[in-house]
Amino acid sequence: MxxxxxxxxxxxxxxxxxxxxxxxxxxxxxxxxxxxxxxxxxxxxxxxxPDIRHLHDPFLMLDMEKAIDRIEEAIKNQEKILIYGDYDVDGTTSVSLVYSFFKKFYNNLSYYIPDRYKEGYGISTKGIDWAEENNHSLIIALDCGIKSVDKIDYANEKGIDFIICDHHLPGDEVPYAIAVLDPKRHDCEYPYKELSGCGIGFKLIQAFAEKNNMPFTYLEPFLDLVAVSIASDIVPITGENRTLAFYGLKRINENPCEGLKALIDLSAQKEAITITDIVFQIGPRINAAGRIDDAKHAVHLLISGSSELATEKGQLVNLKNTERKEFDNSITGEALAMLESDPSQQTRKSTVLFSPTWHKGVIGIVASRLIEKYYRPTIILTESNGKATGSARSVNGFDIHEAISACSDLLEQYGGHKYAAGLTIPLENITAFINKFEEVVASTIEERSLSQExxxxxxxxxxxxxxxxxxxxxxxxxxxxxxxxxxxxxxxxxxxxxxxxxxxxxxxxxxxxxxxxxxxxxxxxxxxxxxxxxxxxxxxxxxxxxxxxxxxxxxxxxxxxxxxxx
Structure with missing residues (x-):
């Protein structure tokens, strides 16, 4: 190329x-x-x-005071709090961070990670039902929730309060939660807009610590998880993220949590850990738990209090990563063969492929692999729960989230960023979506975005x-x-x-x-x-x-x- x-x-x-x-x-x-x-x-x-003192005041974030007040009320009244997060690296590090922080002084606490295959991305009805069945009256949602208007309404009907900590782009309507922390809200004047989901979680515990006169030393042990999320979620390493990543890497290399230490040992890393090492060595291992099996394994690992338990959980996560690689290689080979056997693909400006047998957990990786060979916006779809579910990856300068949005009449749901997104399509709409997405891409993409820069x-x-x-x-x-x-x-x-x-x-x-x-x-x-x-x-x-x-x-x-x- x-x-x-x-x-x-x-x-x-x-x-x-x-x-x-x-x-x-x-x-x-x-x-x-x-x-x-x-x-x-x-x-x-x-x-x-970089100086840790340059971190912004967490109370500059819209709704932060409401969030802290509600958490303090829950602790005072001994309410059960559920820490809820997505199944990827950003989500599992977010849950591990917030859960571990509050667990130090409050025990009436649980965590929940939705099943990638049975529940899909974000807040699920099943998760809210689980919270009700187990008497949780407050849910802190991390790395998800900003578009879950109907799910939050459902929780409100059951008397369950939500605090949303998200960093994705909001929709037209903000969920009716107790607090919605998201710097990308148009009405939020927080100075830095590019925090990871785990970064928002960190600002939450920073605000709680400041309100309750806890010194910053209480927060330092969690900076390693923030650095892992920043690297793995590919957010800009500028401004506040640069400071968090700098001190997070320092923590990883000097005194990481037991879970990360186990992963570092398993990856046989001898040099100082860098952002690149997290992206290619540590992040994929954490991600593999949710891709292949259950992301709760990743949280078990990251909240491990002993080296013995961390080693045991680390070996399990590492095994899932090996399985992930095998699926990745096999499906990538099948997808490339489909492209190479179809002459019409040579003139297209987009790639959209579907197979009902592909493993849902690796289709995002496969989309990235195809872009390495065919540099164009790519969506890989598979069948899950009677629907087509897909992962989208983009090329330089092209907003794939916007392009998918232009096809929303054919979709059940979608969400994500400029360069990566997820979507769900009724099976009968796949062909129509492939054709419409190609029309949208062909009419909007600049020629320079079709070659690597x-x-x-x-x-x-x-x-x-x-x-x-x-x-x-x-x-x-x-x-x-x-x-x-x-x-x-x-x-x-x-x-x-x-x-x-x-x-x-x-x-x-x-x-x-x-x-x-x-x-x-x-x-x-x-x-x-x-x-x-x-x-x-x-x-x-x-x-x-x-x-x-x-x-x-x-x-x-x-x-x-x-x-x-x-």
């Missing part, structure tokens, strides 16, 4: 010059900072030295890559949306020595641009360039800069994202 290189050249030169002088850094570093909205010494200090921060000579530059770039971490690892490009380089294709089509080689300046490179899934670069033909590369440690020796390595020839 050809990738477009997009170079940023709209730097504010006066800001770049000022930063370069005030911080005593190279123009390259100054440009990277300016792109992140850093304009002077003070904002640079806040960026490089690589944003290049700066073209540099290889001889500018020196240890000080690498040390400062490392301090830009934690990396993620809104603060991606910087991408550089270099022109007219050539391969020094003999390249190798290793693993699953990965390219290892040494690149040189002038005498005395060369670096080892790894290019994942770039093995197709082996023959051309070994001939000594000059080429251009774009890459991120990393450190590679092998046998106790650390060297600079370029992680090559793409190669272009003249």
């Amino acid at each position: 050809d990738k477009r290189w997009i170079t940023h050249s709209d730097y504010k030169n006066d800001v770049v010059d000022l930063l370069s002088q005030e911080l005593n850094v190279s123009p390259i570093i100054a440009k990277l900072l300016e792109r992140r909205g850093i304009v002077d010494f003070d904002s640079a200090k806040d960026f490089f030295r 690589i944003e290049i921060d700066e073209y540099v000579k290889l001889n500018t890559i020196e240890p000080k530059l690498v040390r400062i770039i490392k301090q830009f971490a934690p990396f993620g949306p809104g603060n991606m690892k910087p991408t550089f490009a270099s022109k007219n380089v050539w391969c020094k020595g003999e390249p190798q294709v290793v693993g699953n089509n990965h390219l290892k080689f040494t690149v040189q641009q002038s005498e005395g300046y060369f670096f080892d490179c790894i290019g994942f899934n770039l093995g197709q360039h082996y023959q051309r670069i070994r001939k000594g033909i000059p080429f251009d590369i774009c890459y991120s800069i990393e450190e590679n440690t092998w046998n106790g020796k650390t060297t600079i390595q370029l992680n090559v994202k793409d190669i272009k020839f003249e």
Whole structure:
């Protein structure tokens, strides 16, 4: 797949010059900072030295006082409180965080995770009925609920109060709950809008702690779960999220909860844990519990109080992750075969595939896999409870939630974000939905969104890559949306020595641009360039800069994202 290189050249030169002088850094570093909205010494200090004191006042969030008042009333009256959350990483970390916090001083507490297959996403009638049967009068819903207007009405009829802690986009109507905490509400003036679901849960316990004169040290043990949710839910790592992720990673690497420690041990992670490690190692293991079996296993793990119990639960979750990989590989192969055997797919602007036998728990992963090969908005559907249920994933610059909304007359329900969504369709509407979704995408998507884009921060000579530059770039971490690892490009380089294709089509080689300046490179899934670069033909590369440690020796390595020839 050809990738477009997009170079940023709209730097504010006066800001770049000022930063370069005030911080005593190279123009390259100054440009990277300016792109992140850093304009002077003070904002640079806040960026490089996140401070927990910079977290916003939780009571700035609309309805927070109502939420805390209702929780305090429930505790005073010894009411049974149910902590309710979604079955993905964000939901299970949210439930684990809020449950563990209140469990320290209040025992009349339970938690509930809906069954992905029997209940589906969000607040369920079955969950409310369970709460009633077990005498719960207050439900704290985490990472879900903002669109559950009818379910909250149902709970109200039963005399069960709801506090909703969500971060998804609201619908036209806000549920009639005791409190609805969601910074994306149009009437909420909370300064930061991009918290994860677990982040909203953290603001809830932060508010409770402040109201009850608990020092921040009471909250520090829960920052690791917040960092896991931020990484796994792919929310921007900017502003308040950056601070939470920074201190959460510190907690993970120094003193994680027993559940996360067990997962880290099982993943055989030897280096310091990063956001990337959470995305690819820890998050998928937590997610696998709900994808393959029951997400309560993930909560059992994350609230484990002993290393023995955490190890036992961690091994179970790890086993589910192995099963998840097997389903993932099998279904991806079937889906690719369907695409390749249908000539009409070659001219479409979207991919929508359905099979009644596919495992519901992995279809979102499969959608992402297909985008790696066919870069276009993708929805994978399977049958569940007599209906088609699907997961949608998008491409750069295209709002898939909006496109699905344009087909809402064919749907039973839907929800999600700009780049990821879920939906439920009556089986008889599948063909009509496939055709209408294609019409919507074809008429609205920009051509540039149909090819993968690589944003290049700066073209540099290889001889500018020196240890000080690498040390400062490392301090830009934690990396993620809104603060991606910087991408550089270099022109007219050539391969020094003999390249190798290793693993699953990965390219290892040494690149040189002038005498005395060369670096080892790894290019994942770039093995197709082996023959051309070994001939000594000059080429251009774009890459991120990393450190590679092998046998106790650390060297600079370029992680090559793409190669272009003249």
